[in-house]
Amino acid sequence: MDTRISEFEPIRIQRYVPELDLLSNPVLNAKEKEFLADLYDFMEKELDPELRKLENLNYYVEEPTQDKKREIVIGIMRKLAEKGYYSTVLNTENYEVGRITRNALIAFAICGGRWSEYSEKYIAGNYSIEMGRLSGGTLYCNPISYASDEAQKERFLVPVANDGQIGASAMTEFNAGSDIFSMELRLHEKDNKLIAKGKKLFITNGMIADFIVLYGRLDNGQLAAVVVDTEHQKLRNFRSTRVRTYGMTDAFVSRLIFDRVELPKENMLHGHGLDIAFHQLTEERLVISAEALGDAMKKLLYSHAYALQRMQFEKRLHQYQVIRFPISKKIRELNLMFSALIQYTRQMDEHPELGSSKLMAANAMGLKISSTELGFESAIHCFRTLGGRGFTRQYANEIGLLDPYCMLHGGGSNYVLEDSESRRFFKHKPTRREVEDIIPKIDY
Secondary structure (H helix, E strand, O other), X not given: OEOOOOOOOOOOOOOOOHHHOXXXXXXXXXXXXXXXHHHHHHHHHHHHHHHHHHHHHOOEOOOOOHHHHHHHHHHHHHHHHXXXXXXXXOOHHHOOOXXXXXXXXXXXXXXXXXXXXXXXXXXXXXXXXXXXXXXXXXXXHHHHHHHOOHHHHHHHHHHHHOOXXXXXXXXXXXXXXXXXXXXXXXXXXXXXXXXXXXXXXEEEOOOOOOEEEEEEEOOOOOEEEEEEXXXXXXXXXXXXXXXXXXXXXXXXXXXXXXXXXXXXXXXXXXXXXXXHHHHOHHHHHHHHHHHHHHHHHHHHHHHHHHHHHOEEOOEEHHHOHHHHHHXXXXXXXXXXXXXXXXXXXXXXXXXXXXXXXXXXXXXXHHHHHHHHHHHHHHHHHHHHHHHHHXXXXXXXXXXXXXXXXXXXXXXXXXXXXXXXXXXXXOOOOOOHHHHHHHOOOOOO
């Protein structure tokens, strides 16, 4: 059964908004815009039809859709891998834009979509797909690239980064959450094997993953990371099930059970698991910031379009200040945060040693918190603008209204770090002058 209401017309995004177009953003240089233009062209030709299929499946109830979604999502990840958009750790010589900057631009574009002047339509953005890309392309590939030998790279990295097989990162647990020091999963050492026993929760890609980097504790209490080849989800004593969330309806968020799963000890990554887990966190925070900003842009674009079209009390909604002013304010905040994001990613690309900098990690966390908060606020305002229509599937699915509420802030960043040192720059909404004083001047 299709749950759409025929009397409710689709939202027609018809007007170009320069402030929401990255290709018009003076913060980006010519090479970054060229990379982004190619990415948008790829999205329009290759991804948009698949994203539309995913959206349509969300309207049907009393009809199985999971297997259809699985096929589409896996196909999208393979298409991304073919162009080097799934993971950015390999083939860096193919691009003139820095690796981490590329990762952030991909995240923003996939979440936000864009208005296409060529086809005169909105090219869909999808937060769920980007979360799958982040899980496999960044949270899986980065640790493998950092802590594996050449043989492990050939077995576990190349098939994912180059060929688009699905990767996942299994850290979060039922009781520990993302608190690594409270992690309970055990990796018992026996002869030349590791016996994994424990459970993981909220693992994106978990039930479609070919490979999973699994974090757990060895017999001596040390944290370790081991690669799990799921044998296409048929590994003995391994079970994965889907976790249904209010948003992120196209993401395969999963519960994983390792019931004494035997793993070859040669699959264990080199080094302390804590170092392996933390190595990726600064880049992850920047990419999540880009995701949240891209999603906020999508919400603002829909709010803007609907406010121009909808008549209420003989006026267009955009004529009411309570609708128009918040949209303008959030567009300004979005552009300020995007400016900070690009400056951080450029610095990380130019100075890789900043990946272990506590100062950069703190700034990235502060940006992540503020960006995701902007995403929440933009979704709330979009609900307010749409009125009762916002509670129908045809609008909630199309816009992804509940997606920001399912963005889990790893490490309890909102409730633990809300007032901590990591928020010192982004503790309040920065003015343009404050941003210019702190961020290096941009050479246009």
